[in-house]
Amino acid sequence: MATPDPGWSNLVIPMSAPLRDATGVELLDLEYDVACVGAAEASAAEENQAAFFLVFYRLPENG
């Protein structure tokens, strides 16, 4: 199985960002990546996503 592109591999961090703490360590990845909403092609979830996204943020009682 091809590992899905997690969707943010082209993310650019601004050059003004502080350098990473040199003491940091790397953990393993999960055995199967979870891809972003809509990765590979528009997803069934994505069809409704905008609707529920707006509900979530516009109407606090719908949280």
Added chain:
Amino acid sequence: MDNTIHGETADAHLARFIEQVGQQFQADAIESFWRLQGAFRELLDSGAMRGLLNRELRTLLDNANHMGDWRPNQLMLHRGRGHALSIWLFEQPRRYIHSLPFHGMYAPLGGHSLHYDLYRLPPGYRNAQFDPTLRLEPAGSGITAPGGILLLRSDEYLYDFKIEQPQPVAKFTTAPYQTLEWLFERDGLRACQANDSELISTQLRVSAYVLGRLGNPASSEALRSLAGHDHHAVRWAALQNLARIDPAAAAEGLHTALNDPHPHVRRAAAGSLRRLETTSTGAL
């Protein structure tokens, strides 16, 4: 344009439908969604879908500044707590066969039937635990004729719609109740990918990634909090990025993750601890 239908406006029919949803549907009791078939039927039979769409098209025609509530290929008619109603245009077949993270009721509009192939979710399927060894099981084909309602039981089946011409569909759905949306290959029907079913999960994982790359110690608290999220991939992304900026806090999180409810997180935590114990940099 006159939107009057049987003495009532399309808005009045929609308002009655919304009222029935409010009375019968509980967003935290997903099975209550199926009680609403009668209300959806009543709305469809009223002609309100046609009236609402016509009015929207008329408004677009008359007012160049009108944006409406359009999404790609669909017009949103109503959003409520845990549910949404829209008119959707099926236009293109998909490359993959998708599981649905929500329950739904679809009704073809216009004169064409809705054709689909049906697949049963395989034994051993657990939505939140992606497994590429699982395959779909064909379960026949179906047709929903104009006037009919297709009930999409997403906890049992996948629906692969055959699209021979643009097909408008009235679509009444719950919000996503499953963590992931699985994609299956058409050749071999094998699971090939799992996507987040909610945008917020993707956003939180991206946020954790960014915080880890920025490396500001002040992010430690936020990442520790995120390590308790419901979504297993969000929890792990938080731990991975916490390890980049606060190894001591990550060590505590890794030991906690050995008892995580999700097996993939437990295995990643155990593997990471083993690896870190054998490396000079991993003084956890």
